[in-house]
Amino acid sequence: MRRGGLRWIADGLFPSGANPHGVLPALLILLALVTGLVDAVSFLGLGRVFVANMTGNIVFLGFALAGDPQMSKWASPVALAAFGAGAWSAGRVIKRATNPRRAFAAATAVHALLVAAALVVALVAGPHTAGPQAAPIATGPQAALITLLGYGMGLQNASVRALGVPDLVTNVLTTTLTGLATDTPGRAALRRAASVAAMFLGALAGAVLLLTTGPAPALAAALALLVAVTLMSRRTH
Template sequence: MNQNTLQKYAMLLLCMSAGMVDVIGYLGLGHVLTANMTGNIVLLGIAIARAQEFVVLRALLALIGFIAGNAIAAYMIGHLQTKNGWSSRVTAVFTVESILLLFFSIAMISPYSEQLSYLLIAMLAVAMGMQTTAARRIGIAGISTTVLTNNLAAVVEDAVSILQRLRHANIRSLVKALSADAYLRAGAVVIYLGGVVLAALLFHHVPMMAVWIPVLIVGGITLFARLYSWGAVKKATDDTES
């Protein structure tokens, strides 16, 4: 299995982790979304309209944390470009995200999790903001690991393209003609939903296990990327950019 294929699987797993994180935030941190900012802004607007001060604070904290994560990741990656988009600096972003998720999980299972709820929201949102920016820079199949709406729209567009070409070809030939990116986009939607379902089930029965799976996913991907030097660039390129 080549490096490009492994990176595509990594992107799908990142989609799964984001889905799980949103469930953990929603069920465990007072109905706040820390990965899906579209939904979080909707919740923020509803809370403002209903004058629900604590809900407003949680949603606003998640939004600020997410933006901070975007900014941190953008600064870390800079303008460095590699052939496949997965640079050594992208791996560094995932390393920081893994550390944040690890601290989050430790705090979440501690006896002080309720008192630390606002800090936990901020940590989770920063981690998801960093993941979102890193995934955008990788640029595989136009997948966003945290924004399901874009992925779903791309899948629908792929389906419409198939239907338009049905008059000139049979289904078997169309399936073969579909790009790997089209299958990847569909897979991103399915696995995101799978992560949501898995996290919801685990959080209901064994909540302590649910918080550790995103850590293992992102940490495993980061370790794998470092071991195999994904996106490694020549020293001359790094020197030019610095």
């Protein structure tokens, strides 16, 4: 999508003339798509674990410790640690940066590299799907994928938070859905609905790709979006 089209989308999410963020709101919608893609890969292909939704992992860890045989006792803690490390790293960069948008562009570039590494791991590990006949991914590649993707999502979440774009989130949607249900309809509701729709579409596409061809195509799609966001975000500051 061209820059002009992205700016048109971004401006449409705010009242006329009230968008001070340039193309960033449209880029955040693309990142919500990335979240849906990678969480589809992690939950369906890596043993019932999220790499973006840490609330789910905390609940899953409780289920695992209670003895649910479908839940891994190690996958959720690995995802939580990787996400936390990514967010911590982004926080250190943000504190030193003179411009949050530069920090966002840098974090997105590193996130793209991490997803590229995850794609290599997925290709080396072999074609796996989440269907009934799927061969499970070995523990080593599984842990590597969770770590790479979780760290990247931590970077993304922290750098997006620092931008301060209202009502556009790329990760957990509970507060967003609450706002949609309780607040007066308007452009804020439109921004929230855009985040929800983007993450849903990302999850749908990621699940279809994973279930039919394995994790590599879904990761490749996430990588392409991250590269596009990186290039476009570098032109906004």
